[in-house]
Amino acid sequence: MKTIVLVSMSGGKDSTASYIEAKARYGSRYKIIPYFCDTGWEHELTYEYINYLESKIGCIVRLKSDKYDGFEDMCIKKKMIPNRLKRFCTEELKVFPSIKFISQWKAKGYRVINVVGVRKDESKKREPENMWKTTFLGKLPSNKSSKKAKSKFFNRDNTVTTFQPVVYWNALDVFTAIQKAGFKNNPLYSMGFSRVGCFPCIQANTNEIGMLDQKTVDRVTELEKTVSAKSGRYTVFLHKGGKLVSLGNKHRSNKYNGLGLELGCINQFGICE
Numbered sequence: 001m002k003t004i005v006l007v008s009m010s011g012g013k014d015s016t017a018s019y020i021e022a023k024a025r026y027g028s029r030y031k032i033i034p035y036f037c038d039t040g041w042e043h044e045l046t047y048e049y050i051n052y053l054e055s056k057i058g059c060i061v062r063l064k065s066d067k068y069d070g071f072e073d074m075c076i077k078k079k080m081i082p083n084r085l086k087r088f089c090t091e092e093l094k095v096f097p098s099i100k101f102i103s104q105w106k107a108k109g110y111r112v113i114n115v116v117g118v119r120k121d122e123s124k125k126r127e128p129e130n131m132w133k134t135t136f137l138g139k140l141p142s143n144k145s146s147k148k149a150k151s152k153f154f155n156r157d158n159t160v161t162t163f164q165p166v167v168y169w170n171a172l173d174v175f176t177a178i179q180k181a182g183f184k185n186n187p188l189y190s191m192g193f194s195r196v197g198c199f200p201c202i203q204a205n206t207n208e209i210g211m212l213d214q215k216t217v218d219r220v221t222e223l224e225k226t227v228s229a230k231s232g233r234y235t236v237f238l239h240k241g242g243k244l245v246s247l248g249n250k251h252r253s254n255k256y257n258g259l260g261l262e263l264g265c266i267n268q269f270g271i272c273e
């Protein structure tokens with residue numbers, strides 16, 4: 001069986017380091033294809049960084065949702081902005097497009113090794129992660145799902161091998177590996193951001209919100225207005241202690257705390273940094 005190595009790239013340091021590791025390990029044996037889930041809601045510097053990486057490593061496949069033309073379109077069509085409890089953004093804009101991409105390679109008869117840049121020390125939820133794991137593709141069936149749906153999901157054919165080469169590394173290891181390989185980092189890090197990805201992320205914390213530029217705040221405020229008008233409900237980007245806080249309203253105040261949530265999406269592909 002032919003093997004293909006797919007590398008999930010976010011524009012963040014962990015996925016760049018994971019690509020470098022995957023290339024070193026598999027580059028001489030297998031074809032390696034990096035891919036990037038484009039939410040349409042990334043920082044312009046992240047888009048530039050993806051272009052920069054592409055100039056170094058070759059084509060990075062851009063994946064998009066089949067259903068939505070990016071984050072804003074998704075919010076408008078669903079008449080809501082995702083939040084911690086209803087975090088459909090990860091699923092719709094990243095997980096589903098990734099699953100489709102992986103499944104297409106599997107359908108062509110390839111054994112897929114999917115490389116993701118997850119690290120244990122990123123958060124408590126990621127502590128149990130290992131370098132290798134088998135990942136089921138798709139949405140975990142609920143208790144109420146039919147027997148048929150469950151057996152279709154928990155099936156060997158519905159799995160992909162996940163390789164997480166930097167899982168035991170710390171952030172310094174990652175930056176060092178990137179520097180040694182002669183790659184630049186996403187400039188957002190040197191501007192003080194601890195993570196990259198959707199900009200802003202619905203789980204952004206106080207510091208990150210305080211660092212947003214006015215253009216981004218205006219964009220978010222516009223989205224809040226549009227979704228509020230569509231849904232007929234007051235809809236905002238941030239939630240604080242169960243209350244809704246409009247980002248356009250004194251967004252730089254420290255009292256607006258994004259619930260102190262752990263940063264980033266935790267999902268089966270560790271896809272949001």
Ligand code: SF4
Pocket residue numbers: 039082087089090093094197198200201202203264265272273
């Ligand atoms: S980075 Fe944040 S906003 Fe983007 S998909 Fe993940 S949870 Fe949603």
